[in-house]
Amino acid sequence: MLGIGLVNMLVALDQTVVSTALPSIVAELQGFEFYAWIASAYLLASVVTVPVFGRLGDYFGRKRFVIAAVIVFTGASVLCGLATSMRMLAAARALQGVGGGMMVGTAFASIPDLFPDPRSRVRWQVIMAAAYGIGTAAGPSLGGWLSQHFGWRSTFFVNLPVGALALYFIWRHLPYYRRERQGAVKLDWSGALLVALVLGGFQTLIEALPAHGMTTGNLALSAAVIVLAAALFLCERRATHPIVPLDLFRDPQLVTLFALSTLSGFVMFSLIFFAPLLLQGGFGLSPQEAGLLATPIAACIAIGSVINTRIVIRLPRPTLVLSIGFGLLVAASAALAFATLSTPHLLLEIAMSAVGIGLGFILNNLNIFAQEIAGRERFGITTALLQSTRMVGGMLGTSMLATIVNHRYASGVGDALQTLAPKLASQWLPRLADPRILVDESLRNTMLGELRAAGLNGHAIVDAARRVLVDAIHIGIAIAGCAALCATYLVRRIADIRFRGAGAVPGHRSA
Numbered sequence: 477m478l479g480i481g482l483v484n485m486l487v488a489l490d491q492t493v494v495s496t497a498l499p500s501i502v503a504e505l506q507g508f509e510f511y512a513w514i515a516s517a518y519l520l521a522s523v524v525t526v527p528v529f530g531r532l533g534d535y536f537g538r539k540r541f542v543i544a545a546v547i548v549f550t551g552a553s554v555l556c557g558l559a560t561s562m563r564m565l566a567a568a569r570a571l572q573g574v575g576g577g578m579m580v581g582t583a584f585a586s587i588p589d590l591f592p593d594p595r596s597r598v599r600w601q602v603i604m605a606a607a608y609g610i611g612t613a614a615g616p617s618l619g620g621w622l623s624q625h626f627g628w629r630s631t632f633f634v635n636l637p638v639g640a641l642a643l644y645f646i647w648r649h650l651p652y653y654r655r656e657r658q659g660a661v662k663l664d665w666s667g668a669l670l671v672a673l674v675l676g677g678f679q680t681l682i683e684a685l686p687a688h689g690m691t692t693g694n695l696a697l698s699a700a701v702i703v704l705a706a707a708l709f710l711c712e713r714r715a716t717h718p719i720v721p722l723d724l725f726r727d728p729q730l731v732t733l734f735a736l737s738t739l740s741g742f743v744m745f746s747l748i749f750f751a752p753l754l755l756q757g758g759f760g761l762s763p764q765e766a767g768l769l770a771t772p773i774a775a776c777i778a779i780g781s782v783i784n785t786r787i788v789i790r791l792p793r794p795t796l797v798l799s800i801g802f803g804l805l806v807a808a809s810a811a812l813a814f815a816t817l818s819t820p821h822l823l824l825e826i827a828m829s830a831v832g833i834g835l836g837f838i839l840n841n842l843n844i845f846a847q848e849i850a851g852r853e854r855f856g857i858t859t860a861l862l863q864s865t866r867m868v869g870g871m872l873g874t875s876m877l878a879t880i881v882n883h884r885y886a887s888g889v890g891d892a893l894q895t896l897a898p899k900l901a902s903q904w905l906p907r908l909a910d911p912r913i914l915v916d917e918s919l920r921n922t923m924l925g926e927l928r929a930a931g932l933n934g935h936a937i938v939d940a941a942r943r944v945l946v947d948a949i950h951i952g953i954a955i956a957g958c959a960a961l962c963a964t965y966l967v968r969r970i971a972d973i974r975f976r977g978a979g980a981v982p983g984h985r986s987a
Contacts, residue, residue, distance in 0.1 A: 477590070477600060479645030481607030483542065483583040486549065486638050487576055488607070493619035497628040498749065499756045499915040500763055504628065505562045506912065517566040518573035519745070519871040523864050524672045525577030527719050530585055530860025531663070538582040538589070539652045545582060546646065549575030550639030557632035580863045586650065588847055588859070604781070604840070623763040667719035670708040675868065677701040721857060724850070730858070732969045733846045734865045736798070739963040740838050741869030743805050746877050746956040747831055748773070750949055751812065753881075755824075757914040758946035759817045769821060772828040773835075780836020788841060795845070795970050801837030802964040804830045809957025813950045817942075834960075842866075845970070873959070877952035884951060885911060888944030896940065897932050908937065911945055 498514060529541050552572035559565035591600055622630040681697050712718040724730055751773075755766035780801070788794045808830035815824060842862055850858040886909045893905055904927075907913070913920045920938065927934030 477603050480583050481603045482642035483579050484604050485607040493631045497619045497623045497631040500623045500628040503912045503915045513566045516871050517570040519867045521570045521573030522577035523867045525574050526581040526864045527860045528668050529578045530581035533582040538586050539650050541582040542646050545575050545578030546639050546643045553632045553635040557629040581860045585859045621764050662716050664715040664719040667711050674704045729849050736963050737842050737862045737865040738869035739959045741866035742873035742959045743956045745870030746873040749874050754949045757911050772825050773832040776829045776832025777836045780833035784837050797837045798967045801834040802960050804834030805960035813954040880952050881948040884948035885945050889941050892940035
């Protein structure tokens with residue numbers, strides 16, 4: 477469990493450290509249009525590999541795949557730290573996503589193997605919560621401090637010592653557990669490829685439509701995504717060992733949990749990746765200050781998880797915890813959507829704390845509830861699909877919000893220049909339309925000098941750009957809040973969960 481906890485810490489640390497460093501990465505490597513792909517490339521690769529290796533672990537045992545996952549993940553972290561362009565970084569993040577997907581699909585699925593009794597499993601979640609909490613709590617402030625003092629590349633190299641420790645404990649102590657199986661296993665590689673093509677095409681379409689409208693190319697892309705989705709459905713119906721078992725989607729309870737997992741990923745990754753940009757680019761805070769303000773998200777995920785393990789098995793209606801968790805996300809998103817530069821930092825920290833506690837109430841319970849509904853025979857694939865749907869939600873959230881922020885920011889800066897410098901608007905718009913000037917202090921100072929030499933009020937123009945960015949991010953965060961609100965409604969569709977002992981009949985639940 478210590479080894480699995482370190483794997484959990486590795487995933488958490490990477491997510492939070494990198495999100496805090498993203499503005500600094502964009503400032504050096506340029507290419508703000510690839511901002512979302514730093515998150516999405518990781519998530520897209522993980523979405524495909526989680527169910528693949530979840531199934532492989534069910535058939536051939538999980539230990540060897542956990543070891544391979546840690547090696548791939550830490551090796552890809554080195555490549556990320558050595559990246560010389562945003563495209564290279566996105567490619568390295570995709571490889572890192574393969575390792576992360578392998579870890580999520582195998583390491584986390586080892587827990588129900590080790591602890592068949594759900595009550596015992598809930599108690600052991602404290603180890604997972606503590607590991608995730610340490611990783612996420614240290615992540616924002618550590619990422620900000622490393623970015624400010626040692627450069628953003630150091631935020632990837634920090635994975636190396638954690639990965640080495642995780643590899644040691646997994647290698648030495650994780651039992652080799654392999655379930656008996658009958659017949660040959662035929663892996664659904666066609667399904668995995670179609671999943672990647674459908675999700676990648678859908679993500680590209682989300683980014684292209686607001687920017688270019690319904691062009692011939694976008695119409696063709698839309699048609700391709702629909703055809704590929706239909707092909708995926710037919711492929712999974714015929715596959716003997718489908719990568720996405722369609723029979724799981726016949727249970728309305730599991731469908732609801734998959735939908736809640738998607739919405740939780742949408743909200744979680746949207747806030748994790750865009751809150752630092754709001755604080756640094758919009759409010760003008762340093763990376764270290766932004767990291768400290770974002771720290772409560774991470775720390776309170778652990779606090780919420782620990783509280784959850786104490787109360788969820790004692791409640792007559794355990795699903796009430798999910799409603800409270802999503803309600804906290806709604807309240808926190810509303811607070812952040814109205815935050816301004818003059819908002820006291822204490823209020824920002826309270827909002828970030830609400831995000832963390834809400835996620836602490838949600839993430840573990842989705843796994844536990846789904847495992848109870850699916851039954852022991854489908855532990856591995858159910859856990860993998862929950863992780864995959866959460867990543868799909870995160871991928872869609874970061875892509876949609878990045879598209880909205882890019883479009884609104886470029887349009888708003890153009891309007892501001894027409895007001896403040898109408899004669900020179902076309903000259904300065906290409907440079908001001910890149911939010912890097914709001915994050916990179918040296919680039920901003922250079923531009924302020926050039927604006928002053930041109931007889932313009934540079935500070936007024938930069939302040940206007942900051943207000944535009946803040947408004948654009950506010951819209952994105954409000955959309956994330958609406959997703960959390962939809963989730964609070966969907967929770968009602970889950971019947972009351974009754975935790976059963978290890979020897980109870982699989983699949984039993986209350987009406």
